[in-house]
Amino acid sequence: MSLLWTIAKLSSFGFLIFGLYGLMDQTFSQELKDTQHMHAMHERSNGCESKELECANAATPALLRDGSLLLTWTAGGAVSVSRSRDGGRTFGARIQIADHQKFLDTGGDARPQIVADDLGHVMVAYGYFKDSHWNAKINFAVSKDFGEHFSTPRPLIQQGESERFPVLALDAKNTVHVAWIDKRVVAQKNRGGHTALGASVAYTNTSNWGASFKMETIVNAETCECCRIGMGIDLQDRAALAYRAIFSGGVRDHAFQWVGNGEKPSSIMRIANDNWVTDVCPHQGPSVSVSNSGVVHTTWFTLGERRHGLFYARSENGGITFSEPVKIGRDEFNPSRAFTLASGRNVWLVWKEFDGAQSKVFMRKSSDYGLSLSDSFEVSKTQGYSDHPLLVQRQNQVYLSWYTRADGYQLISLGE
Numbered sequence: 001m002s003l004l005w006t007i008a009k010l011s012s013f014g015f016l017i018f019g020l021y022g023l024m025d026q027t028f029s030q031e032l033k034d035t036q037h038m039h040a041m042h043e044r045s046n047g048c049e050s051k052e053l054e055c056a057n058a059a060t061p062a063l064l065r066d067g068s069l070l071l072t073w074t075a076g077g078a079v080s081v082s083r084s085r086d087g088g089r090t091f092g093a094r095i096q097i098a099d100h101q102k103f104l105d106t107g108g109d110a111r112p113q114i115v116a117d118d119l120g121h122v123m124v125a126y127g128y129f130k131d132s133h134w135n136a137k138i139n140f141a142v143s144k145d146f147g148e149h150f151s152t153p154r155p156l157i158q159q160g161e162s163e164r165f166p167v168l169a170l171d172a173k174n175t176v177h178v179a180w181i182d183k184r185v186v187a188q189k190n191r192g193g194h195t196a197l198g199a200s201v202a203y204t205n206t207s208n209w210g211a212s213f214k215m216e217t218i219v220n221a222e223t224c225e226c227c228r229i230g231m232g233i234d235l236q237d238r239a240a241l242a243y244r245a246i247f248s249g250g251v252r253d254h255a256f257q258w259v260g261n262g263e264k265p266s267s268i269m270r271i272a273n274d275n276w277v278t279d280v281c282p283h284q285g286p287s288v289s290v291s292n293s294g295v296v297h298t299t300w301f302t303l304g305e306r307r308h309g310l311f312y313a314r315s316e317n318g319g320i321t322f323s324e325p326v327k328i329g330r331d332e333f334n335p336s337r338a339f340t341l342a343s344g345r346n347v348w349l350v351w352k353e354f355d356g357a358q359s360k361v362f363m364r365k366s367s368d369y370g371l372s373l374s375d376s377f378e379v380s381k382t383q384g385y386s387d388h389p390l391l392v393q394r395q396n397q398v399y400l401s402w403y404t405r406a407d408g409y410q411l412i413s414l415g416e
Helices: 002-012 018-023 026-045 184-191
Strands: 058-063 069-075 078-084 095-099 113-116 122-129 136-143 163-170 176-182 199-206 217-223 230-233 239-244 254-259 287-290 296-303 308-315 326-328 336-343 346-354 359-366 377-382 390-394 397-404 408-415
Touching (some): 058 113, 058 397, 069 113, 069 122, 078 122, 095 122, 095 136, 113 163, 136 163, 163 230, 199 239, 217 239, 239 296, 296 346, 308 346, 336 390, 359 397, 377 397, 377 408
Parallel strands (some): 230 287, 287 336
Antiparallel strands (some): 058 069, 069 078, 122 136, 176 199, 199 217, 230 239, 239 254, 287 296, 296 308, 336 346, 346 359, 359 377, 390 397, 397 408
16 A cells, blocks of 8 residues: 555655556556545645635635625535635635535545626535545535525536536626536446446536526536546637547547537547546646637646647637647646636636645746747745646736635736
């Protein structure tokens, strides 16, 4: 067990040595996967047991038009929300949405999700485990008074197999788009005598803040089971999805699709041919954003045969083809958790690096729809535990959202 623990420990800091996986038999590979997952959740608690923001595992913001900030986080087994009126420097009283204790999903790519409109509606979604085999359910709760009070959480899917890693996005018509990792297809195949790995990406939406949802759709039946989904919204109120798919031969590369706006899901388009053959998930999903011109921007992580590390690519034809991937981050500092946001002509890329003592967030920016990128520069740094860096926008202003245990929550303006 000491070898497993060592590998898991290294992986939590970004030293993802997946080259070993090809030498492992299936039993050992599954044991390693479970050990990594348990250790990732342990690292995120790290002896901090309070439900307050000071012990958060992951924190996700929503910026309101009046200038205030709603922040949802997981800590101490609970899902909470609080409001800040001074840019995240101070917060009001914690409002608890749910408390699942050790069953709350706080794995490497798990985080609570939040969207809010200008009329007081807020939706929060999160996952929790319903058994010891990582089978989970997604709950959501809704507020009608800017997060002062929330409804009792209820399941997104009533009779499902397993649903994890929800992602929410709000379009201009106040439709909430929802995507998640779903295990129903894999479960059906396994019950039929087939051995199936991975999961599926599922999608639905609601135009009445959860009073009802459209019938859920399986967007892609063969995807990674433990990586977050990237979601962006275009000017036609379609949702752009980026996720780690399973292609022929066990290759886990990234795919892109359009969903929503009353249309059937588009065909599955491959972002890059990295050729990463593995049956163990890296717990590190992609991100995606769409410029007002329709240019699609995406970032992802791979340890494929053709390239290793973090990458950025863009598409000018709606995701049919993507540009040659551009490497971001420095390999010697274990870059991870890249995130992108597009606004007008501008595109921001942020990611995290670890130098052995400090975690640092770096940024690159484009002012020409991603055709060229600035040099990278450091935005913030901390010691000890920190969440993944996120990008959020209020009107034309873009911010880095980053939770750190040592230095608290940070909302840093990156400009227009």
